[in-house]
Amino acid sequence: MSHWAFVTAAYAVVLVATAGLLSWAYLTMRKAEAAAAGLKRAE
Amino acid sequence: MYVHVPAAWLGMAGWAGIAAASIAQLVWRHPLAAVAGRALAPAGATFAAVCLLTGSIWGRPTWGTWWEWDGRLTSMLILFFLYLGYIALAGAEKERGGEGRLAALFGLVGAINLPIIHYSVLWWRTLHQGQSIGVQGSSIDASILWPLPLSALGFTALFGAAVLMRMRAELAEAKVEARMRRAASE
Numbered sequence: 001m002s003h004w005a006f007v008t009a010a011y012a013v014v015l016v017a018t019a020g021l022l023s024w025a026y027l028t029m030r031k032a033e034a035a036a037a038g039l040k041r042a043e
Numbered sequence: 044m045y046v047h048v049p050a051a052w053l054g055m056a057g058w059a060g061i062a063a064a065s066i067a068q069l070v071w072r073h074p075l076a077a078v079a080g081r082a083l084a085p086a087g088a089t090f091a092a093v094c095l096l097t098g099s100i101w102g103r104p105t106w107g108t109w110w111e112w113d114g115r116l117t118s119m120l121i122l123f124f125l126y127l128g129y130i131a132l133a134g135a136e137k138e139r140g141g142e143g144r145l146a147a148l149f150g151l152v153g154a155i156n157l158p159i160i161h162y163s164v165l166w167w168r169t170l171h172q173g174q175s176i177g178v179q180g181s182s183i184d185a186s187i188l189w190p191l192p193l194s195a196l197g198f199t200a201l202f203g204a205a206v207l208m209r210m211r212a213e214l215a216e217a218k219v220e221a222r223m224r225r226a227a228s229e
Contacts, residue, residue, distance in 0.1 A: 006104050010097040017096075018201055021089045021159045025208035032215035039222045 044183075045190055047101060048176075049198040050094040054122060055157055057087020057202070058150075061129065062157075065150035068143065077143035077162040077208075080150055082131045086202050088126035102119055106170060112159075114167030118160040178186035 055163045060083045068076035098116065110116065164173045175182050176191075183191075190218035 005106050006100050010046060010100045013096045013100065014050070014093055017089050017093045018198075019204065021086060021205050022201065022208075025085075025205045025212070027063040029208040029212040029215070036215040036218045036222075039219055043222070 044187075046192040047097040047183040047196075048191060050097060050196040051119070052088045052195060053202050054087055054091035054119070055160060056158060056199075057083050058122060058125070058153060060206075061087070061150040062154035062192065065147035065154075068147045069151070070198050072142075073192060074077060077133070077137075078152045078210055079146070079206075080129075080143065080146060081137065082213055084126055084130045084133065085209065086205040088123060088130065089205075090198070090202065091126055097121060105166055111170045113169040113171050114163035115171035116161065118156060118163050122153075122156055125156060128190045129153065211229060 044101040061080050064076045064083065067073040068080070083165055085118075095116075102111070103109050129146060129149055132149055136143050136146050140215055164171055176188075
């Protein structure tokens with residue numbers, strides 16, 4: 001197998017992991033801040 | 044090299060941050076320390092996992108094996124498991140309404156693994172190559188070395204962004220919890 005397959009696989013791992021981490025962090029932040037703002041408005 | 048090395052640095056830096064937050068919590072009882080620790084752990088665990096996976100993918104064509112119980116590989120795997128333990132412990136303490144002191148102690152004790160990872164290539168000369176970049180210079184040719192600091196800078200920015208977003212989420216969750224507790228008591 002060509003070494004490029006391994007290089008591609010390594011970069012794919014990095015892309016999936018960092019994109020996953022950032023998306024999860026962003027979505028949980030938006031969800032938590034929306035919940036906090038919603039409760040503040042309800043008061 | 045441009046992804047594995049920064050991932051290894053950030054995996055270790057994440058735990059160093061947890062250890063610093065643990066000291067801030069145990070010594071000064073800083074209100075943001077536990078929040079910072081809980082925010083650092085998922086980012087550190089992700090980069091430790093990226094380091095292990097990319098190293099394994101590199102090892103197959105280069106060393107002829109996906110995995111070897113070498114000092115550096117094993118100590119990095121232990122760091123990843125420490126992260127999982129910290130995430131579980133800090134999450135459980137938060138759910139029970141604790142201050143996170145147990146997780147802070149765990150964060151401090153786990154920091155013992157950091158010098159072990161760093162010196163593992165000197166103490167156990169097995170499969171992983173020795174240190175290529177040190178304070179006094181590098182054994183890597185400058186023509187291929189220059190993208191590494193740029194890559195490290197970019198990954199550090201991503202790491203910082205993830206940690207800051209998690210801190211904002213943690214603080215918003217704490218606000219929601221406080222409001223709900225206040226509403227329940229009224």
